[in-house]
Amino acid sequence: MRSVNIHRAKTCLSRLVDRAAKGEAFIITKAGKPLVKVVPIDQPTAAQMRRIGFMAGQFSVPEDLDRMSGEEIEALFGMSK
Numbered sequence: 001m002r003s004v005n006i007h008r009a010k011t012c013l014s015r016l017v018d019r020a021a022k023g024e025a026f027i028i029t030k031a032g033k034p035l036v037k038v039v040p041i042d043q044p045t046a047a048q049m050r051r052i053g054f055m056a057g058q059f060s061v062p063e064d065l066d067r068m069s070g071e072e073i074e075a076l077f078g079m080s081k
Contacts, residue, residue, distance in 0.1 A: 001025055001037075002026040003026065003028075003029050004016060004026055004029065006035065009028045017038075021040050025037060026038050
């Protein structure tokens with residue numbers, strides 16, 4: 001993320017705000033220490049950026065998934081019938 005000192009931020013505020021509005025967040029610093037973070041108002045939150053279900057329909061889960069290799073696992077733990 002880009003850092004800008006407070007003097008430069010005052011000088012270029014319009015340009016910096018335009019860039020932030022397009023999604024380029026930045027930090028304003030004073031004497032090298034971060035003061036504030038400037039982000040666009042409509043920036044998506046982490047929860048909104050999740051891609052749950054992005055692989056839907058690209059693979060299938062076998063019906064017997066919970067029983068697969070059951071006999072082998074039982075044999076490994078000495079639980080054979």
